[in-house]
Amino acid sequence: MSAAARSLFGRRARLRWVHLILGGALAMPYFLVGSVIIGPVTGSTDVFGSFPLQLASFAVGLPLAAISSLFPLTRPLESAGVRWLCDVDADRIAMGPARTWGEKGRTAAWFTLHLGFGGIIAGASLALPPFAAVLIVLPAFAELRDPRLGLPEVFDHTWASALAPVAGAASLVALAGCAAGCGALLARWAPVLLGPTPEDRLAAAEARAADLAVRNRLARELHDSVGHALSAVTLQASAARRLLGTDPEFVREALAAIEDTTRRTVGELDAVLGVLREGDAPGTAPAPTLAADLDGLLRRTRAGGHRVTARVEADPEALPTLLSREAYRIVQEGLSNALRHSGDRVTVDVRIAVTAGRLDIRVENPLSGSASSRPGGGHGLRGVADRVRLLGGTVTAGPTAAQTWRLHARLPMTP
Incomplete structure (x- = not known):
């Protein structure tokens, strides 16, 4: 035609x-x-x-x-x-x-x-x-x-x-x-x-931007909670398998840590998916904070065989809820990187302090061999950078002259 x-x-x-x-x-x-x-x-x-x-x-x-x-x-x-x-x-x-x-x-x-x-x-x-x-x-x-x-x-x-x-x-x-x-x-x-009208187009653009911001936040939450849990559970199960016949007490602690990690992660996953499922009520599991779960996070990481030293020179209970929640995710990402990219049974140093009106967070662990980059960890570090940027802080991550990998974030105490 x-x-x-x-x-x-x-x-x-x-x-x-x-x-x-x-x-x-x-x-x-x-x-x-x-x-x-x-x-x-x-x-x-x-x-x-x-x-x-x-x-x-x-x-x-x-x-x-x-x-x-x-x-x-x-x-x-x-x-x-x-x-x-x-x-x-x-x-x-x-x-x-x-x-x-x-x-x-x-x-x-x-x-x-x-x-x-x-x-x-x-x-x-x-x-x-x-x-x-x-x-x-x-x-x-x-x-x-x-x-x-x-x-x-x-x-x-x-x-x-x-x-x-x-x-x-x-x-x-x-x-x-x-x-x-x-x-x-x-x-x-x-x-x-x-x-x-132009007003309608502006309102639609703002609605799309808000929806995108929510989706990005949910993506960060899923990556941080589920990614950390999988890394931790994998390491804990591997350590328990190696010591199954020689250290029953360690195996018992590792299995308990796996149970605790999966239970908490399922609760966080339900809360995030509740937001994504249109028409469903959001999950009720609260987002973890330093005050609520820092000790548990460190304990579950140690159950995988890593030695974690923590210096907490700030009162988690006194931190604003938003700051405490984001700081928890930053520490969690630092520990996840250590679990995925460092060797077995290495020492991870965690320091949380308040200096010059800012919350200072450092997570440091030895590099594995001569590696200076971490393939596969880019999404988590980008998520940390997004969290820090939204709070008006600064963050650096990378190898140091002492052959360690350091994640260093500084967050303002007040918005």
């Missing part, structure tokens, strides 16, 4: 034609009300028998349609029709009710145009095809020239009768062209009259 034929009879053109026919159907009640007004005004008893009076009735009905478009559901319904039938991108159309007078005015203009164009195209679609069909078959049926059938007298001539099929086919093509043109105009005007 050529481009010209597709523009007149393709799927898009057909759907827009349907949209116009629906507009004509919606215009019919207003047309009938207009005819009730025009009849007494003109003194006519047969409004439908006069084409000028029909046009006058239609013209009177359109302002009534504009007034009725103030009904709140008008814009959502019209917007849905435009999206489905006019091939207009969804993000260019506002689906909610018109709130301001400007939006209501644009909705009224759109509704009037839809019903105006739709009424004209629908009327032509009802009247023109039968007339065109008569013209097409006119040379084969001479009795169709009977004046009582309403054909123009010009078709009584032989030359006109021979050209009648051409005129009939041309009238159908003209109808398709008018429908396609009106449909294209409505599709072009729809984003202007039914589209979101």
